[in-house]
Amino acid sequence: MAWILRGLRDGIVTTRYPRRSDGYQNGFRGAISVVEDSLGILSEGQGFRHDINQEPSISSLCPSGAIIANEDRISVDRGKCILCGRCVEARPDIFCFESSTEVASVSRKSLVVPSCIDDDESLPSLRSELAKKVRILRRSVHVRHVDAGSDGSEESEIWALTNPVYDVQRLGIFFTVTPRHADLLLVTGVGTAGMIEPLRNTYEAMPHPKIVIAVGTDAISGGLVHPNYATGGGIGDILHVDVWVPGSPPSPFSILHGILLGIGLLAGDNEAGNNKAGDNEAGNNKVRHNRAGSDSTRDAKFGATRRDD
Numbered sequence: 001m002a003w004i005l006r007g008l009r010d011g012i013v014t015t016r017y018p019r020r021s022d023g024y025q026n027g028f029r030g031a032i033s034v035v036e037d038s039l040g041i042l043s044e045g046q047g048f049r050h051d052i053n054q055e056p057s058i059s060s061l062c063p064s065g066a067i068i069a070n071e072d073r074i075s076v077d078r079g080k081c082i083l084c085g086r087c088v089e090a091r092p093d094i095f096c097f098e099s100s101t102e103v104a105s106v107s108r109k110s111l112v113v114p115s116c117i118d119d120d121e122s123l124p125s126l127r128s129e130l131a132k133k134v135r136i137l138r139r140s141v142h143v144r145h146v147d148a149g150s151d152g153s154e155e156s157e158i159w160a161l162t163n164p165v166y167d168v169q170r171l172g173i174f175f176t177v178t179p180r181h182a183d184l185l186l187v188t189g190v191g192t193a194g195m196i197e198p199l200r201n202t203y204e205a206m207p208h209p210k211i212v213i214a215v216g217t218d219a220i221s222g223g224l225v226h227p228n229y230a231t232g233g234g235i236g237d238i239l240h241v242d243v244w245v246p247g248s249p250p251s252p253f254s255i256l257h258g259i260l261l262g263i264g265l266l267a268g269d270n271e272a273g274n275n276k277a278g279d280n281e282a283g284n285n286k287v288r289h290n291r292a293g294s295d296s297t298r299d300a301k302f303g304a305t306r307r308d309d
Contacts, residue, residue, distance in 0.1 A: 029097040079111040079220040082248040104258035140172040144182035149192035153249040154216040179205040190231040217248040
């Protein structure tokens with residue numbers, strides 16, 4: 001009886017994302033950006049050389065080496081950033097938090113912000129290739145998650161996707177325990193030596209087409225523990241990655257954005273670093289065919305590419 005009264009009191013708690021933006025997203029510190037007002041000063045070299053050579057240097061502010069500074073450019077590699085905020089606290093004139101959860105990208109280079117012109121030019125071709133690859137996966141998608149050496153924080157965020165607040169099943173996204181039924185491989189962790197072969201075996205067991213998403217700073221770059229004898233620099237050296245979701249850990253909304261981006265359900269692709277904070281509202285994205293197909297429809301659609309256990 002108590003849960004009935006609580007339901008009547010609270011109403012529907014399931015988010016409307018991605019059809020509508022969620023209030024939680026606007027206050028979430030999802031990424032670090034370079035303050036735009038500082039770019040002109042830095043590009044003109046006004047005091048910038050002094051900033052680089054002084055002790056402590058700008059680069060040394062980041063424990064994971066995410067800050068890239070030279071004489072004419074300063075940037076942040078979100079694929080290495082652990083969102084500790086030390087750079088923002090020490091140099092708020094250069095760095096700031098970006099209130100956004102849509103930080104996933106189809107390009108590893110695009111995680112370095114501000115992005116270069118060459119990086120921006122490569123995005124259309126990557127999006128086009130990914131769209132062709134996942135065209136068949138628009139109605140119902142099964143996800144296999146593999147922990148390749150995580151600290152456990154990303155797992156908590158991933159499994160939150162199945163609770164009533166996020167409820168990814170409403171979008172036709174389901175988790176599966178076998179790679180033979182999976183369309184999408186969600187990988188967390190640094191890629192430890194002991195997980196290289198299991199990860200490759202999982203990938204090989206998946207039917208085509210298949211998508212790989214690296215979730216979290218550890219999976220993208222190795223995080224704080226890289227380099228050492230037992231870990232690699234993320235899973236990019238082990239598998240071909242289609243979508244990169246930065247964060248330590250990323251929000252469930254960020255992970256969901258990466259999944260939707262990977263399977264082509266987002267009409268708009270908000271690449272990391274190409275939007276100002278607050279400009280990439282989820283409401284600007286349209287969702288195509290987000291209703292789960294029936295099991296019979298799915299079997300008929302994918303039967304030619306599936307393998308029996």
